[in-house]
Amino acid sequence: MQINLTVNGKARASEVEDRTLLVYYLREQLGLTGAHVACDTSSCGACTVHVDGVAVKSCTLLAAQADGCQVTTIEGLASGNDLHPLQQGFKECHGLQCGFCTPGMIMTAADLLNTNPHPSETEIRVALEGNICRCTGYHNIVKAIQWAAEHQAVPA
Amino acid sequence: MSNKFIGQSIKRVEDKRFITGKGRYTDDIKLPGMLHAHFVRSPYAHARVVSIDTAEALAIPGVVAVYTGDDVAAINGVPCGWQVNFRNGETMREPKHPMLIATGDTAKHAGDPVAVVIAETKEIAIDAAEAVLVEWDELPAIASPADALKDGAPLVHSQFPDNKAFDWSFGNPVEEVDAAIEASAHVTTLEFVNQRVVPNAMEPRAYIGHYDAVADKYTLYTSTQNPHLIRLLMCAFVLGIPEHRVRVVGPDVGGGFGSKIYHYTEEALVTWASKQLELPVKWTSDRSEAFLLDAHGRDHVTKAEMGFDADGNIMGLRIKTIANMGAYLSTFAPAVPTYLHGTLLQGLYTTPKINIDMTCVFTHTVAVDAYRGAGRPEATYLLERIIELAAHEMGKDPAQLRFQNFIPPFDGVTQPGYQTQVALQYDSGNYAPVLQKGLDLLGYDDFRQAQKQAANSNKLLGVGFSTYVEACGIAPSAVVGALGARAGLYESAQVRVQPTGKVSVFTGSHSHGQGHETTFVQVVADKLGIAMEDVELVHGDSDTVAFGMGTYGSRSLAVGGSAIMKSIDKVLEKGAKIAAHKLECAEGDLEYGEGKWTVKGTDKSIGFGDVALTAYVPHVYPAGLEPGLDFSSFYDPANFTYPFGCHIAVVEVDKETGKVDLKRMIAVDDVGNIINPMIVEGQIHGGLAQGIGQALFEGTIYDENAQLTNGSYMDYVMPRADDLPMFETANQITPCPHNPLGVKGAGEAGAIGSTPAVVNAVLDALWSGGHNDVKDILMPLTSERVWRAMNN
Known part of the structure; x- marks a missing residue:
């Protein structure tokens, strides 16, 4: 079937199989390999992207369901060469090790900061409940999100 | 050498590609x-x-x-x-x-x-x-190691009628250990399972x-x-x-975590x-x-007995364990319960007599092999659980019982290493201060007060200690060869100075989260006195890197880093010959620092880049010296390295539901010299989470047909962000005396110390609530198991 959607600001018209999941569409057809597949059961969040501004596990959505939507992946989060505060925060606070869960963590955290710009430590931990990291013990991920909350641009 | 980068928490150079979604994992390649x-x-x-x-x-x-x-x-x-x-x-x-x-x-x-x-x-x-x-x-099929040895058990390989892969004993002669335990005033016996866990990279x-x-x-x-x-x-x-x-x-x-x-x-x-x-x-x-x-980890069934004299001094340790190998022997599997486990049973204690009897069995399950810590977590779990239980049984303070039995300090330089009863000779150690530092961070006296008050409330408080020593930097080839390894365990490195003075470093270590692209570059840039931007680390490709034994056993910096140091020495040695020729002086008159060779006591100098260019454009050049500035080295260490530390957990246990809430996790680790404190701390954090995971959440569940019933992320529980507290970490530094960087390794420490600390903390909470007869709770400590321990 034919789908029309916007991915990282770029209009896309694509032919997909009915059963194609959004994550495989992004990875295999568009070459956007930042969203990762790690669990097959929507449990780990490594595939998280934004669909119409909301964090979504892209292994849980058919590509067809994103027809007509605005999709943002980790590749589209920075503004040109300016990293998003969360990307900076993860680097500043050593919020990643192997990097495999990182795109999903950042996209989930971006959704959190969009709705709650100054979350408490507990709010951050609860928001990350759907994302698994096996390297960091989450300590530095929490710090990275706190760093980003402090350094994000104040809305005009 | 300068110390501009070594010891600094330099932000990781590899992060850029990962935070922008540009990491290139195998499945990303088309x-x-x-x-x-x-x-x-x-x-x-x-x-x-x-x-x-x-x-x-x-x-x-x-x-x-x-x-x-x-x-x-x-x-x-x-x-x-x-x-x-x-x-x-x-x-x-x-x-x-x-x-x-x-x-x-x-x-x-x-x-x-x-x-x-x-x-x-x-x-x-x-x-x-x-x-x-x-x-x-x-x-018919079996999954449990204990079942494998029962009469009439289904056979995994029909040609092996008892399901045994091998059996093994180690340490002092068992008669001597029997006698020591027989003569003890108090013997603590602990039967427990170190359950099977899944690495889950x-x-x-x-x-x-x-x-x-x-x-x-x-x-x-x-x-x-x-x-x-x-x-x-x-x-x-x-x-x-x-x-x-x-x-x-x-x-x-x-x-990877081993898998x-x-x-x-x-x-x-x-x-x-x-x-x-x-x-x-x-x-x-x-x-x-x-x-x-993917190979699983742990899976031991153990009976341990520790004997004490009337003053609380450890007299002997006797262990019988069955270890699950799975259906086939994976690459390192036989070494894990034996030479990476039996050899660590001295721990930090002066135990004079130790014997382990190990039977390694086949079952109808996937292979068990090294998982973060590999044998050393199992040894530490055994030692730290039994000493904590012994303190409880003898009415002694668990911290004091440890202090009393610690091996005295030795630096491995002015004092010899410590010869254990189980073959290894520890390189350097100073154990009491890490425990003391942990107690200070905890606020031990105040904690015991709070615990007494909590005993009457709905939430019991408990503290658990764990002190560990591990063997890392695996290891001298001759030693591991004598112990059965079919490979050498060294590392290779090449330092290629390009004509413009830029440096490419090729290492046989492999980075999959450990941050080698930063840490190794810090070392090279400092040793050569050049900018980190001028150094590139190449790893992970057998066509560009001459050889390598890879990354596991916390060995990358201790072994791989040492190989790089050898190549740097060769670069500087040859560079000095070129510099002396250009400066018309004797090599002995030169000193190297800040990226240049200087004639001692003068301002005459030549920079690293000029020497590099001269090596490749050798117009004015020492007679008989080959052009080029490119050296390979292999480093085969003299010994393992022996990091050690103290982990302390504080838990709250809900009396009504048995739910365990981990309130504090304190880790004081001595991993030798530290190149990048931020990265070392991150390694400790990750290890802690995995060790806590084993204590509280993780574990395979096989049914009677040897089917894994929790083989998905929906069923196999791993720690999530809201399960863990912020960690409290500190370091002590006792340099490794036998490698050039004085480093010991930090990759596994967190996973080794934390598991028994958490379990001990839950038991301490139960004991504080009057459940004095509880000796063990099967990991993971689910609410149900903890509740049953309080109510049965």
Whole structure:
């Protein structure tokens, strides 16, 4: 079937199989390999992207369901060469090790900061409940999100 | 040498590609014409293949090939890399893991492969795999190591009638240990299970085999911790193809924790198939396969007895353990319960007599091999659980009982290393201060007050201690060879100074989260006195890196870093000859620092870049000296390294539900010198989370048919962000006396100390609530188990 959607600001018209999941569409057809597949059961969040501004596990959505939507992946989060505060925060606070869960963590955290710009430590931990990291013990991920909350641009 | 970068928390240079989604993991790689493999696997833990019918699958459009056991009969099975013989001298039993289970043979664990479908897309391969018709004859199966030794137990390999892979004893003669325990005033006995856990690296294993017929060369992209070791095993032992015609690339790898050390059958199979089809073949594991196929960790059933004299001094330690090997012996599996476990049973204590009796058995489960810590967590769990229980039984303070029995400090320089009763000689150690520092961070006296008050409330408070010593930087080749390793364990490094003075460093270590691209560059930039931007680290490709033994056992910096140091010494030695010639002085008159050679006591100097250029444009040059500035080295250490530390957990236990809430996790670790404190702290954090995971959340559950019933992320519980507190970490530094950087290794420490600390804390909470008879709770400490311990 034919789908029309916007991915990282770029209009896309694509032919997909009915059963194609959004994550495989992004990875295999568009070459956007930042969203990762790690669990097959929507449990780990490594595939998280934004669909119409909301964090979504892209292994849980058919590509067809994103027809007509605005999709943002980790590749589209920075503004040109300016990293998003969360990307900076993860680097500043050593919020990643192997990097495999990182795109999903950042996209989930971006959704959190969009709705709650100054979350408490507990709010951050609860928001990350759907994302698994096996390297960091989450300590530095929490710090990275706190760093980003402090350094994000104040809305005009 | 300057110390501009060493010791600094430099932000990681590799982060940029990961935070922008540009990491390049194996599954991200697409090659022209690439085909996709999907395996047909045994749904049973033990079953004979009666027949296989591939006709229907082959007829599906897009299917290129379906291979079964008959097609791959010429390929050898995957071998084991470590040999531990029976104590009576009988050779270790070593069934090789076949590529595909052939008709008439038996699958020996759920997931054992019988056929592989190769198709134009992954979806077609999956669909076609379902069309392969396999007739099975299901047979009885066992999963538990204790069951394997029972009379009449189903046999994993019919030629081995007792399910034993080997047995082993170690330490002092058992009669001496029996006598020491017999003479003890108090003997604490603890029977426990160190349960089976799943490493669960976030990136599932993925491989691409690519045979280039024009060049007659294979390339294997693999999510591995040690590309060269995979090449050696696959070429020499499995496929029998020439090593110089094979390139193995380990690109970005999404975590390993041990599970990606080993050579797996799928690696060899996609490599072989790519030659049959003359096209690249990719296989990416899904998570269900990962649970069934990636080597698991731990899985010991143990009885331990520790004897004390009337003053609380440890007199002896006697241990009997059954360890699960799974159905086949994985690459390092025999070493884990033996030489990485039995040798660590001295711990930090002066125990004069120690003996372990170990039986390693086959079961109808996937292989058990090294998982973060590998044997050392099992040893630490045993020691730290039993000493805590002993303190409880004897009415002594658990911290004081440890202080009393600690080995006195030794620096390994002015004082000799400490000779244990279990073969190892510790390099340097100073144990009491790490425990004291932990107690200070905890606020021990205040805690005991708070605990007393809590005892009357709904939430019991508990503190658990754990002190550990581990053996890292694995290890001198001659020693591991004598202990059964079939490989040397050294590391190689090449430092190539380019004509412009830029430096490429090639290491056989492999970074999959550890931050080598930063830490190693910090070392090289400092030693050469140049900018970090002028140094590049190359790893993970057998065509660019001469050789390597890879990353595991906290060995990268201690062994790989030391190899780099050797090459740097050679660069500076040759550079000094060139500098002396240019400056018209004797080499002995020169000193090196800040990136230049200076004639001592003068301002005459020549920079590193000028010397590099001269080496490659040798117009004015010492007679007889070769051009170029490029050195390789191999470093084979003199000993293991021995990090140590103290972990303390504070928990709250809900009396009504048994729910455990981890309130504080304190870790004081001595990992020797530290190059990048931020990265070391991150390694400790990750280890803590995995160790806490084993204590509170993780563990396989097999049913009576040896089926793994919690083989998904929906069922196998791992720590999530809201399960853990912020960690409280601190360091002490006792340098390693025998490697040039004085480093010991930090990758596994967190996972070694934390598990017993958490379990001890829960027991302490229960004891504070009057449940004094509880000696053990089976891990993971679920609410139900804790509640039952309080209510049964």
